[in-house]
Amino acid sequence: QKEVEQNSGPLSVPEGAIASLNCTYSDRGSQSFFWYRQYSGKSPELIMFIYSNGDKEDGRFTAQLNKASQYVSLLIRDSQPSDSATYLCAVPRGYSTLTFGKGTMLLVSP
Amino acid sequence: GAGVSQSPSNKVTEKGKDVELRCDPISGHTALYWYRQSLGQGLEFLIYFQGNSAPDKSGLPSDRFSAERTGGSVSTLTIQRTQQEDSAVYLCASSSPTLSGRAEGEQFFGPGTRLTVL
Numbered sequence: 001q002k003e004v005e006q007n008s009g010p011l012s013v014p015e016g017a018i019a020s021l022n023c024t025y026s027d028r029g030s031q032s033f034f035w036y037r038q039y040s041g042k043s044p045e046l047i048m049f050i051y052s053n054g055d056k057e058d059g060r061f062t063a064q065l066n067k068a069s070q071y072v073s074l075l076i077r078d079s080q081p082s083d084s085a086t087y088l089c090a091v092p093r094g095y096s097t098l099t100f101g102k103g104t105m106l107l108v109s110p
Numbered sequence: 111g112a113g114v115s116q117s118p119s120n121k122v123t124e125k126g127k128d129v130e131l132r133c134d135p136i137s138g139h140t141a142l143y144w145y146r147q148s149l150g151q152g153l154e155f156l157i158y159f160q161g162n163s164a165p166d167k168s169g170l171p172s173d174r175f176s177a178e179r180t181g182g183s184v185s186t187l188t189i190q191r192t193q194q195e196d197s198a199v200y201l202c203a204s205s206s207p208t209l210s211g212r213a214e215g216e217q218f219f220g221p222g223t224r225l226t227v228l
Binding site: 004008034042043044045046049088093094097098099100101102103 | 143145150151152153155158166201216217219220221222
Protein backbone atom coordinates (compact mmCIF):
# COMPACT_ATOMS: atom_id res chain seq x y z
CA GLN A 1 0.00 0.00 0.00
CA LYS A 2 1.33 3.40 -0.96
CA GLU A 3 2.01 5.69 1.98
CA VAL A 4 -0.06 8.62 0.74
CA GLU A 5 -2.75 8.21 -1.88
CA GLN A 6 -4.68 10.83 -3.78
CA ASN A 7 -6.99 10.72 -6.76
CA SER A 8 -5.03 12.23 -9.63
CA GLY A 9 -8.11 13.93 -11.08
CA PRO A 10 -8.64 16.25 -12.71
CA LEU A 11 -11.38 17.42 -10.42
CA SER A 12 -13.47 19.94 -12.31
CA VAL A 13 -15.73 22.38 -10.48
CA PRO A 14 -17.49 25.56 -11.57
CA GLU A 15 -16.49 28.90 -10.14
CA GLY A 16 -18.13 29.51 -6.77
CA ALA A 17 -18.58 25.84 -5.94
CA ILE A 18 -16.94 23.86 -3.14
CA ALA A 19 -13.98 21.73 -4.20
CA SER A 20 -13.30 18.66 -2.06
CA LEU A 21 -9.88 17.02 -2.25
CA ASN A 22 -9.16 13.79 -0.41
CA CYS A 23 -6.07 11.99 0.78
CA THR A 24 -5.56 8.68 2.58
CA TYR A 25 -2.43 7.59 4.40
CA SER A 26 -1.12 4.28 5.62
CA ASP A 27 0.89 5.15 8.75
CA ARG A 28 -1.46 5.19 11.73
CA GLY A 29 1.24 6.94 13.74
CA SER A 30 1.18 10.05 11.54
CA GLN A 31 0.52 13.10 13.67
CA SER A 32 0.62 16.00 11.25
CA PHE A 33 -0.65 16.55 7.75
CA PHE A 34 0.13 19.15 5.15
CA TRP A 35 -1.53 20.42 2.00
CA TYR A 36 0.69 22.00 -0.62
CA ARG A 37 -0.51 23.78 -3.76
CA GLN A 38 1.53 23.57 -6.94
CA TYR A 39 0.71 25.71 -9.94
CA SER A 40 1.74 24.35 -13.31
CA GLY A 41 5.46 24.88 -13.81
CA LYS A 42 5.93 26.22 -10.31
CA SER A 43 7.14 24.87 -6.98
CA PRO A 44 4.88 23.62 -4.19
CA GLU A 45 3.81 26.03 -1.47
CA LEU A 46 2.24 25.19 1.86
CA ILE A 47 -1.39 26.27 2.22
CA MET A 48 -2.70 24.28 5.19
CA PHE A 49 -1.51 22.03 7.95
CA ILE A 50 -3.47 20.13 10.57
CA TYR A 51 -2.48 18.17 13.65
CA SER A 52 -5.72 17.40 15.45
CA ASN A 53 -8.83 15.47 14.55
CA GLY A 54 -11.62 17.61 13.24
CA ASP A 55 -11.67 20.71 11.10
CA LYS A 56 -9.28 23.60 10.70
CA GLU A 57 -10.36 26.67 8.79
CA ASP A 58 -8.21 29.32 7.13
CA GLY A 59 -10.09 31.72 4.92
CA ARG A 60 -11.73 29.77 2.11
CA PHE A 61 -9.77 26.64 2.99
CA THR A 62 -10.82 23.96 5.49
CA ALA A 63 -8.70 20.93 6.32
CA GLN A 64 -10.49 17.94 7.82
CA LEU A 65 -8.70 15.14 9.59
CA ASN A 66 -10.09 11.75 10.59
CA LYS A 67 -7.31 9.70 12.16
CA ALA A 68 -9.52 6.67 12.79
CA SER A 69 -10.26 6.39 9.09
CA GLN A 70 -6.81 7.62 8.09
CA TYR A 71 -7.91 10.31 5.73
CA VAL A 72 -7.44 14.01 5.45
CA SER A 73 -9.34 16.28 3.14
CA LEU A 74 -9.14 19.84 1.90
CA LEU A 75 -12.26 21.84 1.14
CA ILE A 76 -12.05 25.01 -0.92
CA ARG A 77 -15.14 27.18 -0.66
CA ASP A 78 -16.16 29.69 -3.34
CA SER A 79 -13.64 28.17 -5.75
CA GLN A 80 -11.94 30.61 -8.09
CA PRO A 81 -10.19 29.99 -11.41
CA SER A 82 -7.00 31.03 -9.63
CA ASP A 83 -7.38 27.96 -7.42
CA SER A 84 -6.71 25.75 -10.45
CA ALA A 85 -3.57 23.86 -9.50
CA THR A 86 -2.37 20.50 -8.27
CA TYR A 87 -2.88 19.92 -4.56
CA LEU A 88 -0.36 17.69 -2.81
CA CYS A 89 -1.05 15.95 0.47
CA ALA A 90 2.00 15.21 2.65
CA VAL A 91 2.71 13.38 5.88
CA PRO A 92 5.94 13.31 7.89
CA ARG A 93 8.45 10.63 7.01
CA GLY A 94 10.21 9.76 10.23
CA TYR A 95 11.63 12.79 12.01
CA SER A 96 12.91 14.50 8.94
CA THR A 97 11.18 15.02 5.67
CA LEU A 98 7.73 14.55 4.15
CA THR A 99 6.15 11.88 2.01
CA PHE A 100 4.02 13.44 -0.68
CA GLY A 101 1.09 12.04 -2.57
CA LYS A 102 1.06 12.38 -6.35
CA GLY A 103 -1.43 15.21 -6.09
CA THR A 104 -4.90 15.98 -7.34
CA MET A 105 -5.33 18.41 -10.22
CA LEU A 106 -8.14 20.90 -9.64
CA LEU A 107 -9.69 22.80 -12.52
CA VAL A 108 -12.07 25.64 -11.69
CA SER A 109 -14.02 26.86 -14.70
CA PRO A 110 -15.29 30.46 -14.93
CA GLY B 111 13.91 38.12 2.51
CA ALA B 112 15.35 35.94 -0.23
CA GLY B 113 13.83 32.54 -0.78
CA VAL B 114 15.47 29.30 -1.78
CA SER B 115 17.44 29.67 -4.99
CA GLN B 116 18.56 26.98 -7.39
CA SER B 117 20.83 26.93 -10.38
CA PRO B 118 20.78 26.34 -13.21
CA SER B 119 17.08 26.67 -13.92
CA ASN B 120 17.42 24.39 -16.92
CA LYS B 121 20.09 21.86 -17.81
CA VAL B 122 20.28 19.81 -20.96
CA THR B 123 22.97 17.16 -21.04
CA GLU B 124 23.96 14.10 -22.98
CA LYS B 125 23.59 10.61 -21.63
CA GLY B 126 26.68 9.59 -19.72
CA LYS B 127 27.73 13.10 -18.68
CA ASP B 128 27.93 14.26 -15.07
CA VAL B 129 25.83 17.17 -13.84
CA GLU B 130 25.88 19.35 -10.74
CA LEU B 131 22.81 21.12 -9.41
CA ARG B 132 23.08 23.84 -6.81
CA CYS B 133 20.78 24.93 -4.01
CA ASP B 134 21.10 27.98 -1.80
CA PRO B 135 18.67 27.69 1.13
CA ILE B 136 16.99 30.45 3.09
CA SER B 137 19.46 32.04 5.46
CA GLY B 138 19.23 30.48 8.91
CA HIS B 139 17.43 27.35 7.79
CA THR B 140 19.27 24.34 9.14
CA ALA B 141 17.37 21.68 7.22
CA LEU B 142 17.78 21.16 3.48
CA TYR B 143 16.00 18.64 1.28
CA TRP B 144 16.35 17.45 -2.29
CA TYR B 145 13.40 16.00 -4.20
CA ARG B 146 12.77 15.17 -7.80
CA GLN B 147 9.52 15.34 -9.67
CA SER B 148 8.94 13.55 -12.93
CA LEU B 149 6.13 14.50 -15.30
CA GLY B 150 2.80 13.74 -13.70
CA GLN B 151 4.42 12.30 -10.59
CA GLY B 152 4.60 13.40 -7.01
CA LEU B 153 7.68 14.56 -5.22
CA GLU B 154 10.24 11.81 -4.68
CA PHE B 155 12.47 12.35 -1.66
CA LEU B 156 16.18 12.07 -2.39
CA ILE B 157 18.26 13.33 0.55
CA TYR B 158 17.96 15.38 3.73
CA PHE B 159 20.55 17.45 5.60
CA GLN B 160 20.03 18.75 9.13
CA GLY B 161 22.74 20.89 10.64
CA ASN B 162 25.92 18.95 11.23
CA SER B 163 24.19 15.58 11.47
CA ALA B 164 24.85 12.79 8.99
CA PRO B 165 22.54 13.23 6.01
CA ASP B 166 19.59 10.92 5.38
CA LYS B 167 20.49 9.46 1.99
CA SER B 168 17.80 6.80 1.98
CA GLY B 169 15.99 8.27 -1.01
CA LEU B 170 18.89 8.35 -3.44
CA PRO B 171 17.93 6.01 -6.31
CA SER B 172 21.43 4.78 -7.12
CA ASP B 173 25.09 5.32 -6.31
CA ARG B 174 25.30 7.66 -9.30
CA PHE B 175 23.57 10.25 -7.11
CA SER B 176 25.37 12.10 -4.35
CA ALA B 177 24.99 15.36 -2.51
CA GLU B 178 26.97 17.50 -0.18
CA ARG B 179 26.30 20.55 1.89
CA THR B 180 29.21 22.82 2.61
CA GLY B 181 29.34 24.98 5.70
CA GLY B 182 25.78 24.13 6.57
CA SER B 183 24.47 26.29 3.75
CA VAL B 184 24.80 25.71 0.00
CA SER B 185 24.19 22.20 -1.28
CA THR B 186 25.20 20.50 -4.50
CA LEU B 187 23.47 17.47 -5.96
CA THR B 188 25.68 15.52 -8.36
CA ILE B 189 24.47 12.96 -10.83
CA GLN B 190 27.19 10.92 -12.49
CA ARG B 191 26.85 9.16 -15.82
CA THR B 192 23.39 10.56 -16.39
CA GLN B 193 20.68 8.37 -17.87
CA GLN B 194 17.51 9.37 -19.71
CA GLU B 195 15.41 8.26 -16.73
CA ASP B 196 17.15 10.93 -14.66
CA SER B 197 15.23 13.57 -16.61
CA ALA B 198 13.02 15.40 -14.11
CA VAL B 199 12.66 18.61 -12.17
CA TYR B 200 14.96 18.60 -9.17
CA LEU B 201 13.56 20.60 -6.28
CA CYS B 202 15.39 21.83 -3.23
CA ALA B 203 13.63 22.90 -0.05
CA SER B 204 14.74 24.27 3.29
CA SER B 205 13.14 24.61 6.68
CA SER B 206 13.78 25.79 10.18
CA PRO B 207 13.18 23.43 13.07
CA THR B 208 11.66 26.19 15.12
CA LEU B 209 8.01 27.09 15.00
CA SER B 210 7.64 29.43 12.06
CA GLY B 211 4.25 30.70 13.03
CA ARG B 212 2.64 28.65 10.28
CA ALA B 213 3.84 25.10 10.61
CA GLU B 214 6.75 23.68 12.48
CA GLY B 215 9.24 22.52 9.91
CA GLU B 216 7.35 24.03 6.97
CA GLN B 217 9.39 23.38 3.86
CA PHE B 218 10.03 26.26 1.50
CA PHE B 219 10.79 25.18 -2.03
CA GLY B 220 13.10 26.66 -4.61
CA PRO B 221 12.10 27.11 -8.26
CA GLY B 222 13.72 23.85 -9.29
CA THR B 223 16.17 22.74 -11.96
CA ARG B 224 14.69 21.06 -15.00
CA LEU B 225 17.14 18.38 -16.12
CA THR B 226 16.84 16.88 -19.58
CA VAL B 227 19.09 13.98 -20.51
CA LEU B 228 19.26 13.36 -24.25
